[in-house]
Amino acid sequence: xxxxxxxxxxxxxxxxxxxxxxxxxxxxxxxxxxxxxxxxxxxxxxxxxxxxxxxxxxxxxxxxxxxxxxxxxxxxxxxxxxxxxxxxxxxxxxxxxxxxxxxxxxxxxxxxxxxxxxxxxxxxxxxxxxxxxxxxxxxxxxxxxxxxxxxxxxxxxxxxxxxxxxxxxxxxxxxxxxxxxxxxxxxxxxxxxxxxxxxxxxxxxxxxxxxxxxxxxxxxxxxxx
Amino acid sequence: xxxxxxxxxxxxxxxxxxxxxxxxxxxxxxxxxxxxxxxxxxxxxxxxxxxxxxxxxxxxxxxxxxxxxxxxxxxxxxxxxxxxxxxxxxxxxxxxxxxxxxxxxxxxxxxxxxxxxxxxxxxxxxxxxxxxxxxxxxxxxxxxxxxxxxxxxxxxxxxxxxxxxxxxxxxxxxxxxxxxxxxxxxxxxxxxxxxxxxxxxxxxxxxxxxxxxxxxxxxxxxxxxxxxxxxxxxxxxxxxxxxxxxxxxxxxxxxxxxxx
Numbered sequence: 001x002x003x004x005x006x007x008x009x010x011x012x013x014x015x016x017x018x019x020x021x022x023x024x025x026x027x028x029x030x031x032x033x034x035x036x037x038x039x040x041x042x043x044x045x046x047x048x049x050x051x052x053x054x055x056x057x058x059x060x061x062x063x064x065x066x067x068x069x070x071x072x073x074x075x076x077x078x079x080x081x082x083x084x085x086x087x088x089x090x091x092x093x094x095x096x097x098x099x100x101x102x103x104x105x106x107x108x109x110x111x112x113x114x115x116x117x118x119x120x121x122x123x124x125x126x127x128x129x130x131x132x133x134x135x136x137x138x139x140x141x142x143x144x145x146x147x148x149x150x151x152x153x154x155x156x157x158x159x160x161x162x163x164x165x166x167x168x169x170x171x172x173x174x175x176x177x178x179x180x181x182x183x184x185x186x187x188x189x190x191x192x193x194x195x196x197x198x199x200x201x202x203x204x205x206x207x208x209x210x211x212x213x214x215x216x217x218x219x220x221x222x223x224x225x
Numbered sequence: 226x227x228x229x230x231x232x233x234x235x236x237x238x239x240x241x242x243x244x245x246x247x248x249x250x251x252x253x254x255x256x257x258x259x260x261x262x263x264x265x266x267x268x269x270x271x272x273x274x275x276x277x278x279x280x281x282x283x284x285x286x287x288x289x290x291x292x293x294x295x296x297x298x299x300x301x302x303x304x305x306x307x308x309x310x311x312x313x314x315x316x317x318x319x320x321x322x323x324x325x326x327x328x329x330x331x332x333x334x335x336x337x338x339x340x341x342x343x344x345x346x347x348x349x350x351x352x353x354x355x356x357x358x359x360x361x362x363x364x365x366x367x368x369x370x371x372x373x374x375x376x377x378x379x380x381x382x383x384x385x386x387x388x389x390x391x392x393x394x395x396x397x398x399x400x401x402x403x404x405x406x407x408x409x410x411x412x413x414x415x416x417x418x419x420x421x422x423x424x425x426x427x428x429x430x431x432x433x434x435x436x437x438x439x440x441x442x443x444x445x446x447x448x449x450x451x452x453x454x455x456x457x458x459x460x461x462x463x464x465x466x467x468x469x470x471x472x473x474x475x476x477x478x479x480x481x482x483x484x485x
Contacts, residue, residue, distance in 0.1 A: 151404055155397045159387045168383050169401060172376040175369070176411075215400045218321070222396045 007092040011100030012107070018077075019108045025073065030112045033066040037120045048125050055124035056134070056185035063113045063138060064174055067145040070109040071153040071166055074101055075220065079157050085224055094220065095213040102143075102150050102216075110142030126189060133188035133198070140201040141181040147208040148173045154219035176204060248327050250467045251476050257467075261460040268453035275446030283439045295353040301448035303346035305455055306374060307409050309339035313381070314406040317399030327463075329395025330470065332402060333385060334463035338455050340378035347371055366415040374412060377405040391470055 019026055040058045044050060078084040087097045117138055118131045126134070152170035156162035184197035247253050279297035286293035313335045320328030350368065351361045362368065381398050388394035471477045 155384060155401055161387060165383060165387055168376070169380045172373045172380065173404070175373055215404050219397060219400050222393055222400070225393060
């Protein structure tokens with residue numbers, strides 16, 4: 001048991017270390033999020049009421065795309081240099097390694113999005129009462145994005161044109177998270193109860209955490225066959 | 226000591242009692258070729274009967290007028306779109322569990338037909354929505370989840386096409402099919418869970434249908450026809466896939482030589 005936890009810790013530590021050694025990659029994800037959100041006022045016009053109405057959806061779609069773009073880093077470099085093969089051959093269950101890598105992906109891409117979202121919400125004049133819900137929904141939703149995204153990242157390992165393909169595989173599966181997350185912020189902005197949305201998001205998180213590790217591990221084994 | 230005749234009759238015996246006899250592409254290929262025309266004929270007969278009942282016998286709907294007749298295509302297509310996804314996921318699961326080659330080919334053969342029916346369901350739904358709701362498309366829970374189903378079919382086919390090695394492609398796309406199967410109950414129950422614009426189901430196994438008997442008969446005939454068509458199309462497509470993948474084997478060489 002302790003060796004499992006130790007491995008988990010090591011995987012997370014290693015991936016975080018790699019991420020911080022390549023700080024520009026980290027910054028790119030956050031910058032992408034900010035840029036995509038900033039594009040919308042140019043597209044739909046600076047009308048405050050309109051911006052306030054579209055803000056939850058815009059913030060969530062941007063977070064979803066930013067999280068998705070960072071997926072290629074989750075397994076691709078380890079696959080290319082053979083580290084992944086060593087991980088598969090280690091005595092610890094592969095799903096533990098996978099869980100560690102997903103956790104690291106979330107810490108590197110999900111957490112900055114959660115922290116940055118209120119600043120961008122400010123630009124869209126979202127009512128301040130909704131900030132707590134915005135952060136809570138992103139905190140519950142972005143781990144689900146990392147968990148589901150890992151399936152797409154693992155399935156497209158070593159495949160030509162894997163970036164676009166990952167998007168095609170993963171975006172349809174992201175839809176429930178998007179609906180519930182943006183719905184929670186919408187309700188909060190309208191002053192309604194958000195507990196139903198947040199409970200369902202938490203349920204999605206538990207469901208995804210329980211059921212997405214197996215397909216990822218299986219996909220990695222297939223990729224290494 | 227076994228004679229050749231003994232071995233041969235033993236093989237016949239195994240063939241009679243072993244379902245897995247046909248799990249080899251070589252034995253499946255002639256069987257599919259023999260069955261497919263029958264399913265195609267059944268589809269044609271059922272479609273003729275179904276279209277006759279739905280367009281000539283079924284009464285005009287009191288509220289929706291003649292435009293309701295689209296449901297005779299729309300509802301069976303929507304049923305098949307969901308059912309075929311489950312079939313695809315089933316063959317993918319069989320392939321992953323038993324590591325059989327033919328299962329992946331079957332899943333791969335079902336996918337385009339499933340995508341076709343999903344597209345037909347969405348398209349006819351739009352044609353029906355315009356006169357009834359006044360819009361080609363609304364972002365209703367059932368429409369949206371059916372659209373996602375179409376994307377899942379596309380994702381399956383895209384992933385399969387992107388991976389060079391067919392065995393690896395079968396397995397990877399199979400995992401995707403099994404993950405996506407979560408969406409099927411969401412589509413089916415969407416009209417119950419979210420009270421949105423799309424009407425609830427008129428046909429259910431547990432209670433009497435809320436429609437006239439001739440309408441129901443037309444719909445069921447069409448559904449059966451679509452079902453038979455799907456089997457025929459999948460078998461023919463599977464035959465093509467078998468030929469393509471086994472092109473380096475002797476029996477395919479023999480087959481091609483004799484049919485040319």
